[in-house]
Amino acid sequence: MTQVATLPDPVEEVAAPRGRSGAGAWALWLARRLGLAVLTLWLVSILVYVATAALGDPVRAILGRDYASNPGRVAQLEAQLNSDQPLVQRYFSWLGGLLTGDPGTSLANQQPVGELISANVVNTLVLVLLSAVVMIPVAFLVAMVSSHFRRRRPDAVIQTVLLALAGLPEFVIGVLLVALLSTTVFQVLPAVTLTGFGGRPWDSPESMVLPVLTLVLAVAPYVSRIVRSTLLDVLDSDYVELARLKGIPEPVVMRKHALLNAIVPGVQVIALQLAWLAGGVVVVETLFSYPGVGLQLVDSVRNHDVPMVQALSMIIAAVYVVVNLVADVLSILLTPRARTAISS
Amino acid sequence: MSAVEETPGSTPAGAAQRGPAPSPGFWTRARRQPRFVFGLVVTVLVVVFAVVAPFFAPFGENETAGAPFSPDGVFGTDYLGQDVLSRLMYGGEAILLISVLGTLLGMVLGVLIGVVAAYGGGWWDEVIMRLNDVTLAFPQILLALVVLTAVEQPTAWIIVLLVGVSHAPRVARVSRGVALGIVSRDFVVAAEALGERRSRVILAEVLPNMSTPLLAEAGLRLTYSIGLVAALGFLGFSADPGSANWGQMIQENRLALSTQPWAVLAPVAVIAVFTIATNLMADGLAQLAQRGE
Numbered sequence: 001m002t003q004v005a006t007l008p009d010p011v012e013e014v015a016a017p018r019g020r021s022g023a024g025a026w027a028l029w030l031a032r033r034l035g036l037a038v039l040t041l042w043l044v045s046i047l048v049y050v051a052t053a054a055l056g057d058p059v060r061a062i063l064g065r066d067y068a069s070n071p072g073r074v075a076q077l078e079a080q081l082n083s084d085q086p087l088v089q090r091y092f093s094w095l096g097g098l099l100t101g102d103p104g105t106s107l108a109n110q111q112p113v114g115e116l117i118s119a120n121v122v123n124t125l126v127l128v129l130l131s132a133v134v135m136i137p138v139a140f141l142v143a144m145v146s147s148h149f150r151r152r153r154p155d156a157v158i159q160t161v162l163l164a165l166a167g168l169p170e171f172v173i174g175v176l177l178v179a180l181l182s183t184t185v186f187q188v189l190p191a192v193t194l195t196g197f198g199g200r201p202w203d204s205p206e207s208m209v210l211p212v213l214t215l216v217l218a219v220a221p222y223v224s225r226i227v228r229s230t231l232l233d234v235l236d237s238d239y240v241e242l243a244r245l246k247g248i249p250e251p252v253v254m255r256k257h258a259l260l261n262a263i264v265p266g267v268q269v270i271a272l273q274l275a276w277l278a279g280g281v282v283v284v285e286t287l288f289s290y291p292g293v294g295l296q297l298v299d300s301v302r303n304h305d306v307p308m309v310q311a312l313s314m315i316i317a318a319v320y321v322v323v324n325l326v327a328d329v330l331s332i333l334l335t336p337r338a339r340t341a342i343s344s
Numbered sequence: 345m346s347a348v349e350e351t352p353g354s355t356p357a358g359a360a361q362r363g364p365a366p367s368p369g370f371w372t373r374a375r376r377q378p379r380f381v382f383g384l385v386v387t388v389l390v391v392v393f394a395v396v397a398p399f400f401a402p403f404g405e406n407e408t409a410g411a412p413f414s415p416d417g418v419f420g421t422d423y424l425g426q427d428v429l430s431r432l433m434y435g436g437e438a439i440l441l442i443s444v445l446g447t448l449l450g451m452v453l454g455v456l457i458g459v460v461a462a463y464g465g466g467w468w469d470e471v472i473m474r475l476n477d478v479t480l481a482f483p484q485i486l487l488a489l490v491v492l493t494a495v496e497q498p499t500a501w502i503i504v505l506l507v508g509v510s511h512a513p514r515v516a517r518v519s520r521g522v523a524l525g526i527v528s529r530d531f532v533v534a535a536e537a538l539g540e541r542r543s544r545v546i547l548a549e550v551l552p553n554m555s556t557p558l559l560a561e562a563g564l565r566l567t568y569s570i571g572l573v574a575a576l577g578f579l580g581f582s583a584d585p586g587s588a589n590w591g592q593m594i595q596e597n598r599l600a601l602s603t604q605p606w607a608v609l610a611p612v613a614v615i616a617v618f619t620i621a622t623n624l625m626a627d628g629l630a631q632l633a634q635r636g637e
């Protein structure tokens with residue numbers, strides 16, 4: 001899960017280069033951010049490799065009790081994992097394979113990892129994007145309603161409900177929704193995603209409702225709380241007071257003055273939450289048997305399928321890094337102050 | 345002049361007293377926070393339930409009480425015919441203990457990293473926090489899963505370690521932010537001018553003044569710890585597969601949600617109540633910390 005308290009100030013991150021043309025400064029800033037993203041991913045790859053290959057003994061974990069009695073299988077697995085080579089050499093050949101699009105072969109069913117993963121990556125991206133598309137307007141709407149009633153009873157009630165929701169783990173929300181909508185109270189929605197061979201989860205759209213709803217409920221409270229507190233700051237400011245005194249109706253004040261100013265913090269918290277979704281899907285996909293990377297990751301961890309886990313966790317980390325990069329660029333573009341700080 | 349010369353004479357204790365006292369009337373202020381009071385009371389109730397209930401359980405932890413998924417007893421029986429109420433009573437202790445220990449470990453590690461970065465400043469700060477950002481690129485549950493890949497059967501200590509280590513970078517970020525506002529204050533500079541050792545300056549001057557924001561962070565981390573430990577149990581990774589565990593109970597009885605919902609809903613409800621309570625408590629503390637400054 002993420003914290004909401006520490007949103008980075010986009011302006012602070014920027015080292016304003018002086019004496020260059022605007023476009024050049026932009027290119028330099030973008031290159032620096034890209035470099036940082038690549039560096040982050042490289043360090044993450046070391047972390048992933050060391051955690052999976054060096055901390056424990058995967059061969060022993062895969063074979064369990066058979067380890068002592070089945071030396072042939074041990075030798076076979078060790079050959080597949082190249083256990084005789086030094087760790088550094090193994091790491092670099094793995095990294096080379098990853099960069100050239102060959103992340104290895106699954107230990108569990110001896111198929112190329114790339115083939116096994118590709119369909120699930122698409123499924124997960126659809127799930128996350130769909131959740132984001134539903135979540136963003138809902139979160140902003142709740143924030144607007146709440147700040148409209150600021151410091152009165154409806155606001156207090158909404159804030160308490162949001163706070164309670166924010167504390168709930170996602171599988172608790174999911175199980176409660178299943179009990180409410182598909183098994184115990186009402187039986188209107190399927191509790192699991194059923195896909196035939198080669199089928200896609202959205203072939204039966206009703207089975208996507210519960211996973212999306214769970215993710216939305218898990219993430220929207222954070223976004224809504226941040227947007228509300230930004231809205232409150234703006235609504236209490238002098239220039240909004242002036243706009244009101246000029247006789248501009250309250251809905252217009254909300255739309256034109258308050259909401260525009262809440263977009264930048266909104267973009268940042270949405271990015272944080274989308275990045276969190278990359279991890280949150282692990283539990284939600286398992287709960288609903290949704291065929292995405294999260295379910296695949298849990299299965300692979302259970303099977304101690306090292307190459308699969310490595311590739312899947314690199315994908316999730318990459319999504320996180322890319323989402324953060326996009327959010328940084330967006331919030332710079334949307335903040336005039338920061339925009340001029342770079343190009344001047 | 346003499347006044348200035350007397351200041352060093354009043355020893356380090358004098359320097360410490362000049363800083364804002366860590367919690368003057370902390371409890372008085374806290375008691376007026378309905379969120380904090382409610383959260384604390386419910387949290388304590390759940391902890392007491394988890395610790396005391398095993399002594400009153402009608403059945404043993406692994407004792408068969410009837411047919412699988414039968415409605416006998418308060419909450420019926422589970423997939424092996426064990427009494428759900430008894431499992432619920434036994435299943436809290438391990439989860440709470442692991443969560444609390446993991447939170448403590450994460451807080452200690454994180455505060456250490458954050459304060460050293462803030463106090464060290466400059467080059468140290470840059471390197472430590474950049475490396476910290478790398479670990480932040482890892483969703484918490486992912487870190488746990490990656491390590492569990494190469495482990496045959498996780499022990500309780502491995503889970504404590506994983507929870508703690510995955511919290512540390514997040515705590516470090518918050519505590520660095522809090523510490524940055526303190527290390528430049530006069531009483532810290534004064535202690536340094538007196539020739540205090542740096543470790544002592546951190547322990548005696550900086551840390552005591554961070555207590556309320558850190559408590560709020562600890563409350564938040566506890567909420568997430570419970571979620572994480574229960575989620576790992578739910579995914580089937582727990583230290584002791586046979587024993588009762590709120591997260592694992594959901595996993596074990598999930599398929600019978602339509603026929604025997606209590607076997608799933610009872611542990612879900614306890615986890616929900618507990619995480620809501622700790623979150624309310626943390627939020628109350630955060631508001632106190634904001635006002636205290």
